[in-house]
Amino acid sequence: MTLLPHPLRPHMASSGFAVLALTLAPTSALADQVIEAADNATIDCQLSRGELSRIALIDDGFASVSKIASGYPYNDFEVTHEPVRGDIYISVPPLYASDRVSFFATSTAGYVYRFACHLAGEDATQLFITNPALRHADANDWEQQAGPDETGIRLIEAMASDAVLPGFTARAELSRPRRTGAIEVQQVAQYDGATLTGQRFVIRNLGAEPLDLGSEREGPAGALAFAYGRGVLSPGETTSAFLVFASGGLE
Known part of the structure; x- marks a missing residue:
């Protein structure tokens, strides 16, 4: 599946995804304990x-x-x-x-x-x-009801609005920034469901010329959906990028 152009987040340029492909305990107190089992x-x-x-x-x-x-x-x-x-x-x-x-x-x-x-x-x-199995079951039910095309789009929309879909877990996931040419990419969050994983990135234009992120329509191999915050990134500007793939990683 390829995410169709979206009024908020059209497709992301393949030059940015070249970097994306490379990017790729509970607190306890006596009065209030949280345990995963x-x-x-x-x-x-x-x-x-x-x-x-x-x-x-x-x-x-x-x-x-x-x-x-x-x-x-x-x-x-x-x-x-x-x-x-x-x-x-x-x-x-x-x-x-x-x-x-x-x-x-x-x-x-x-x-x-x-x-x-x-x-x-x-x-x-x-x-x-x-119990993680409860979240996994909720995510699996939601993914089956929504269908693969809709889940990819709705997961991107959830990441863009800092929301969490039923059964998904969200966590900060700060990676080391990776640079290719004038583009710097850093992963900042990950959303895990039953069969889908979403990742949110920050893209920076470190060059002196605007970057046309929407000029390419192909995402990285194995991506089910991808989107970015804006089509053109001026020098010094940043935007978000969103990637959805089957749990287990990109091919």
Whole structure:
């Protein structure tokens, strides 16, 4: 697919794409932890002793929790399921014998997690869990519904407006600037979906003459869609460029 001329972003010159082709842990605190985990993963976290600990799944919810009794019914930790949001709350009494708790939990989306958490601190804690497979499924559904031509165009539009499409993840991706002749290109962001990847670049005209970026209609090999911010780049000016290709890279 080749992106047709767009009122905001017509095609990009092949001279700029010669450079584009070459370009090619979560923070944790006791009171607020964010952990990325896959299905069947073991999650090591910190829970409170003597206070409540909340565990929440991002874009999912807990359906059930399985644990064994400690043998001390009046001094065992308790797990409470909150059915509205699907969160679970862990209550560990101050005199609980061990410094760790362990249990299994199943989500409404069918993922199973094993928790092996140690006890630290007396303040209430929160743990948020993200599963990349959920984003991948959302992106795959959206890409299949929209179709390959529309997804490429809409991904470019999303990158141009700093928006994120369903299931896609966006991150800053600063590469070392690459220069070919009077053109300097630097990647600044990447958008990853189920089958498509989008990249955003900054193009600079370092020369003394205007650059006609729209004079060529061909993108790099393997590109599904490409666009740029303006057709002509005056000396000293910059513009954005956008590239979409199948996940896995350019051919």
